[in-house]
Amino acid sequence: DTEVTQTPKHLVMGMTNKKSLKCEQHMGHRAMYWYKQKAKKPPELMFVYSYEKLSINESVPSRFSPECPNSSLLNLHLHALQPEDSALYLCASSQVRGTGKGYTFGSGTRLTVV
Amino acid sequence: GNSVTQMEGPVTLSEEAFLTINCTYTATGYPSLFWYVQYPGEGLQLLLKATKADDKGSNKGFEATYRKETTSFHLEKGSVQVSDSAVYFCALSGIQGAQKLVFGQGTRLTINP
Numbered sequence: 001d002t003e004v005t006q007t008p009k010h011l012v013m014g015m016t017n018k019k020s021l022k023c024e025q026h027m028g029h030r031a032m033y034w035y036k037q038k039a040k041k042p043p044e045l046m047f048v049y050s051y052e053k054l055s056i057n058e059s060v061p062s063r064f065s066p067e068c069p070n071s072s073l074l075n076l077h078l079h080a081l082q083p084e085d086s087a088l089y090l091c092a093s094s095q096v097r098g099t100g101k102g103y104t105f106g107s108g109t110r111l112t113v114v
Numbered sequence: 115g116n117s118v119t120q121m122e123g124p125v126t127l128s129e130e131a132f133l134t135i136n137c138t139y140t141a142t143g144y145p146s147l148f149w150y151v152q153y154p155g156e157g158l159q160l161l162l163k164a165t166k167a168d169d170k171g172s173n174k175g176f177e178a179t180y181r182k183e184t185t186s187f188h189l190e191k192g193s194v195q196v197s198d199s200a201v202y203f204c205a206l207s208g209i210q211g212a213q214k215l216v217f218g219q220g221t222r223l224t225i226n227p
Contacts, residue, residue: 031212042217
């Protein structure tokens, strides 16, 4: 299995809602990432998990809360988002040692905040 | 810090034309270098990679060579097809543990029949 699976593919939520994005991989990768991509821009790193522990938080607002319940799953919990948080949210995974082998990305969740 | 500079787009070519997308980088040590492609409405797909100087990555007719002396990793294809229309991102990562993938700004490529 060489895929990263993200669900849902599309999500529309109100500013008072709570929702979660899910990411799953079965490649044995022990590093997982959340990126945010706005239209016509490159992805921007949000969080990195290494061996299921949060290792990098790129000063992301607390309305985004990541969780890594096990080595195959990564969640992003969303609460009280703003319209400017509308974007494509990408999950990725890689080996911890040997990132030169590449990062595998999921197809993303397109989030619209209304 | 690490950074990647890509040629600005958009780039429009006719089918069967030769493609070059320039990419240069700034990094400490010996980063790994990547080209990713993003088709409309989709996530990023790894196109090719190189992990050390003079390595040539290749896939689907695309090639790029890791040039340490010029800190470059230019993407080339000899004969493009309409199906190559997409956004191309040059990126680098360090080699010490799980790290941020640093992207260039992306180059939008359109191939006309």
